[in-house]
Amino acid sequence: MSWGIGRGGGLRGHGELPLTADINVTSLVDVAFVLLIIFMITAPIMQGGVEVQLPRADARPIEARQGMVVSVDREGRIYIDATVVSYADFRLTFSALVRARRPKSVYLRADRQVAYGEVVRVLATIRASGVTDVGLVAEEEARP
Numbered sequence: 360m361s362w363g364i365g366r367g368g369g370l371r372g373h374g375e376l377p378l379t380a381d382i383n384v385t386s387l388v389d390v391a392f393v394l395l396i397i398f399m400i401t402a403p404i405m406q407g408g409v410e411v412q413l414p415r416a417d418a419r420p421i422e423a424r425q426g427m428v429v430s431v432d433r434e435g436r437i438y439i440d441a442t443v444v445s446y447a448d449f450r451l452t453f454s455a456l457v458r459a460r461r462p463k464s465v466y467l468r469a470d471r472q473v474a475y476g477e478v479v480r481v482l483a484t485i486r487a488s489g490v491t492d493v494g495l496v497a498e499e500e501a502r503p
Contacts, residue, residue, distance in 0.1 A: 426463050426465055426466060426492075427464075427466070428496075429467050429481060429485065430468040430469070431467075431473050432470050432473075433470045433473065435473060439453070453485065453488050457489060463492065465490045465493050466494045466495075466496050467493060468496040469495075
């Protein structure tokens with residue numbers, strides 16, 4: 360019984376197919392498409408950020424479209440986009456953050472249960488940082 364050593368020095372039979380160096384990328388493309396779909400679905404969900412029950416207004420409310428979003432939740436915690444900070448940290452760091460990001464506008468979302476004084480303190484800090492375009496975000500009031 361002879362095991363014949365091929366020209367390349369390895370043990371190969373005479374009826375084998377030649378080796379190819381192609382990589383099958385079909386499964387890699389499938390995984391990439393699945394990840395793309397997952398990110399497309401979860402990106403709008405992540406945009407909302409902080410759970411806040413906005414006050415209702417009779418006028419057409421402002422929607423936070425572009426710019427920086429500052430939120431104050433029911434417990435009085437302050438969020439810059441989705442990062443929670445204390446009021447002391449907010450006062451110290453917000454102006455530097457505005458200088459770094461240079462947002463066109465800042466939208467203030469405050470829960471309807473938050474005391475008016477807390478909202479005014481946050482609004483005063485935003486204005487003191489040099490932001491001139493501040494919008495107060497509200498929900499549209501249901502009309503009969």
